[in-house]
Amino acid sequence: MMKKITDRMLSYLYLGTVGDRNSEVNQQLFVSNLFSIIGYSLTFVLGVSAAIGGEVILSISLFVACCLFFISHQIHRLNKIKTTYKISTRIIFVCLLFLMLYLVFSGGHGNTGPLWIYILPPVAFFFGGLRKGLVNIGLFVILVSVMLFYPGEIFLNTSYTHEFKSRLIYSFLTVTLLFGFYEFSRQKFISFMQKLSNQFEQQAMQDPLTLLPNRRAMQDYLEHEYNRAQRSKISMSLLLCDIDHFKGVNDVYGHNGGDYVLKNLSQLFTSTLRKQDKISRWGGEEFLFLLPETSASDAHFLAEKIRLNVADHIFKFAGEEFNITLSIGVKEVTKDISVDKAISAADKFLYKAKENGRNCTMPQRNTLDHKQSSNDEVQPEQN
Secondary structure, X not given: OHHHHHHHHHHHHOOOOOOOOXXXXXXXXXXXXXXXXXXXXXXXXXXHHHXXXXXXXXXXXXXXXXXXXHHHHHHHXXXXXXXXXXXXXXXXXXXXXXHHHHHHHHOOHHHOHHHHHHHHHHHHHHHHHHHHHHHHHHHHHHHHHHHHHOHHHOOOOOOOOHHHHHHHHXXXXXXXXXXXXXXXXXXXXXXXHHHHHHXXXXXXXXXXXXXOEOHHHHHHHHHHHHHHHHHHOOOEEEEEEEEOOHHHHHHHHHHHHHHHHHHHHHHHHHHHOOOOOEEEEEEOOEEEEEEEOOOHHHHHHHHHHHHXXXXXXXXXXXXXXEOOOEEEEEEEEOOOOOHHHHHXXXXXXXXXXXXXXXXXXXXXXXXXXXXXXXXXXXXXXXX
């Protein structure tokens, strides 16, 4: 029995919260639901009490507020409206604002109504943020000040001492200042954590040496482009390249020389590719190119352009000049070939290029028009 009550209460409080919304929105939804149940429960009890005490206007006002608080929760059941949390929070705040103004105007029960206004600052800042919260509270303070200090108290239905009025405003401003500082600190902290999270995410998806996307990031790109290619029935190709005799570079120039080559080569790749193309450091001295909307023939043309640019490029390290070359494997991804199989096929063509003397692209251009076998076996080239 207790579990059913708990589950029902949690279901009530989490109404409208969904996984595809960010945590800040879901938090506002949760708090708005909490405010709604507290709001309509409390105003209903106070409304009944006012009705029993013969305070008709106060009773009606509280019952109207009760209905509005209840509506602010029920609106989350309208699935067709995507911004129910904005509507709900505005209903709650506007309802609360006018209720506080009415309590100041009427004095409430035993002139204790104004004591409720201290709940306004946290609600204003939480639902509206720092800037909007300050604007709303500033408007409220102006209205309350006019009501309290206007000569003859013509905007009041009761009477307060001057000391009570001044202390009410001073203490309210103090509470507002404290909550404003808290909201400012909270937003700064959230911004800092978001920035930190973005940095960690970028580091997790980026190769620290070349600053290119790493294998993990490229897998996300591959999945996205493959799905797009399947939906739109467009071509997509992959290039897998490897630096020839890279061990020799490390042996002659040390690991610093090898790092220099990788970084310099990455910049050369980036300047050669089109905007829609993606490149990643696939591992060691291997690089994988993703070429959206590109046939095998066009991919081969681009691979040759990259290979020749690299072969002609002069690398300068430790006062010496040298050249490097690439071996490249090309494979078009089709509806019958998954990304993993395409990478495997490109890898086979890459090693075929190594076997054919390096510094070349496989398969040769004149073989790309022929249909490759479904199991992606690399056939020997005819000279």
